[in-house]
Amino acid sequence: xxxxxxxxxxxxxxxxxxxxxxxxxxxxxxxxxxxxxxxxxxxxxxxxxxxxxxxxxxxxxxxxxxxxxxxxxxxxxxxxxxxxxxxxxxxxxxxxxxxxxxxxxxxxxxxxxxxxxxxxxxxxxxxxxxxxxxxxxxxxxxxxxxxxxxxxxxxxxxxxxxxxxxxxxxxxxxxxxxxxxxxxxxxxxxxxxxxxxxxxxxxxxxxxxxxxxxxxxxxxxxxxxxxxxxxxxxxxxxxxxxxxxxxxxxxxxxxxxxxxxxxxxxxxxxxxxxxxxxxxxxxxxx
Numbered sequence: 001x002x003x004x005x006x007x008x009x010x011x012x013x014x015x016x017x018x019x020x021x022x023x024x025x026x027x028x029x030x031x032x033x034x035x036x037x038x039x040x041x042x043x044x045x046x047x048x049x050x051x052x053x054x055x056x057x058x059x060x061x062x063x064x065x066x067x068x069x070x071x072x073x074x075x076x077x078x079x080x081x082x083x084x085x086x087x088x089x090x091x092x093x094x095x096x097x098x099x100x101x102x103x104x105x106x107x108x109x110x111x112x113x114x115x116x117x118x119x120x121x122x123x124x125x126x127x128x129x130x131x132x133x134x135x136x137x138x139x140x141x142x143x144x145x146x147x148x149x150x151x152x153x154x155x156x157x158x159x160x161x162x163x164x165x166x167x168x169x170x171x172x173x174x175x176x177x178x179x180x181x182x183x184x185x186x187x188x189x190x191x192x193x194x195x196x197x198x199x200x201x202x203x204x205x206x207x208x209x210x211x212x213x214x215x216x217x218x219x220x221x222x223x224x225x226x227x228x229x230x231x232x233x234x235x236x237x238x239x240x241x242x243x244x245x246x247x248x249x250x251x252x253x254x255x256x257x258x259x260x261x262x263x264x265x266x267x268x269x270x271x272x273x274x275x276x277x278x279x280x281x282x283x284x285x286x
Contacts, residue, residue: 011125011140019115019127020136022063026113027131029055030098040105048101053077056097056113064093076229083259091119096229100205110204116232121254126236128210137210139240145213160241162270163215170197172217174208183284184223190281209234212270213241220268223283228261244272248283
């Protein structure tokens with residue numbers, strides 16, 4: 001991601017504080033339902049939907065209308081705007097009210113609230129809340145990334161700067177807990193052949209990119225479908241922490257650049273300076 005600051009000064013401390021509070025409010029709405037005997041519906045793409053997804057969406061939609069009424073909003077749980085409309089947006093909010101609904105249904109806590117500001121086909125600001133853990137990750141283009149941890153008393157702020165890749169250490173890979181498959185297993189084997197020891201950590205939702213931003217892992221290979229809202233906020237956090245996200249063909253991962261909102265398969269890495277493109281093995285064909 002370009003590290004130049006946002007040109008018109010839209011992103012300031014007041015806006016970020018409002019977004020953090022909004023993310024926490026959406027998380028609280030989710031947790032109210034998390035402890036109940038909730039129903040699970042199935043959407044047309046066969047992904048699960050709960051009342052928690054919708055409660056979070058309503059909370060975020062109302063809050064963003066108050067914070068920045070002039071900026072268009074596109075949420076996973078809203079109607080998909082046609083591309084002719086979207087392509088005219090210079091900036092917009094891209095929201096996944098509850099990423100990791102399968103993790104929510106399985107009650108393992110690995111689900112997130114995601115709010116991103118997209119500008120110039122890149123996420124320039126990202127807020128990722130982890131309601132069960134009381135964590136909020138914040139990343140702003142050109143200004144760094146941090147994690148707020150709210151327990152008893154004042155929130156603790158931890159600055160995030162990823163980690164440098166050490167070729168003498170095992171490669172730590174985060175992988176989807178709910179979406180894997182034979183191609184991913186083949187690729188993990190090829191990583192072992194290239195890098196030697198590979199440690200694998202299964203994690204759900206956009207939390208995988210936040211773990212990279214924290215410096216707890218090196219690489220996330222995503223060989224499977226995702227939508228732009230799934231990763232935009234965490235992409236901003238990781239990039240602001242010094243990491244990188246790119247398509248498996250080596251090109252940049254962009255947003256709102258085509259009619260489909262599906263992402264290409266991609267890699268995310270904690271160390272944005274490491275020569276990953278030269279070192280990574282070829283991805284198996286589909």
